[in-house]
Amino acid sequence: MDWLKSAESSDIDAIASRMNFLPTRKKPLSYKPWKGDVESMPPMTYKVMEEGGRTDTSIGGELETTRFHSAGDIMMCGPKGERYTMAVKKFMKNYDGRLGDDVVVEQTPRMVARYEGEQLVRFTASWGEEMILNPGDYLVKEGEGQYYRIERGIFEDTYNKLGS
Numbered sequence: 001m002d003w004l005k006s007a008e009s010s011d012i013d014a015i016a017s018r019m020n021f022l023p024t025r026k027k028p029l030s031y032k033p034w035k036g037d038v039e040s041m042p043p044m045t046y047k048v049m050e051e052g053g054r055t056d057t058s059i060g061g062e063l064e065t066t067r068f069h070s071a072g073d074i075m076m077c078g079p080k081g082e083r084y085t086m087a088v089k090k091f092m093k094n095y096d097g098r099l100g101d102d103v104v105v106e107q108t109p110r111m112v113a114r115y116e117g118e119q120l121v122r123f124t125a126s127w128g129e130e131m132i133l134n135p136g137d138y139l140v141k142e143g144e145g146q147y148y149r150i151e152r153g154i155f156e157d158t159y160n161k162l163g164s
Helices: 002-006 012-016 088-094 152-158
Strands: 022-024 030-033 045-048 053-059 062-069 074-077 083-086 103-105 110-114 121-124 130-133 138-143 146-150
Touching: 012 121, 012 138, 053 083, 062 083, 083 088, 130 146, 146 152
Parallel strands: 030 045
Antiparallel strands: 022 110, 030 103, 045 074, 053 062, 074 083, 110 138, 121 130, 138 146
16 A cells, blocks of 8 residues: 555545536446355456455555445445445445345436546545545545545446536
8 A cells, every 4th residue: 555655645625626526327237146255256246245354445456445344245346346345225225126136326416527637646535445536537526525536447437428
């Protein structure tokens, strides 16, 4: 996590105030349940975690964030093989379908902006973990002062264009 420590901690609210947030929706992608071990999860699958632990989310070999999960939380494996966790309540809010069946990303609009700055920005995501916003990445505004990053390639694979 040297790269995380090397980035200057920034006031994400001040940076976000200069960004052009536009509505967009996620693409209606389908995720399949996975019964095997987490390390061999294929892209576009999810798994109910049997025990708690730590999840490091890496994209393209770059550590994006670290989260701790509990038994019963959901491990997701995205289109590029990135793994991340979420509570069942959030999973049921963000995906249409029944737990244990194929689910489709829920289509509620989100407010998102592309970061056009030149510096790496270190900030605290809405769930309390540190993240890095790279030039060209996207910032999602969940509420006042609540943000998280989406890596550019992941955004392009999973979201529609901004303003659509």
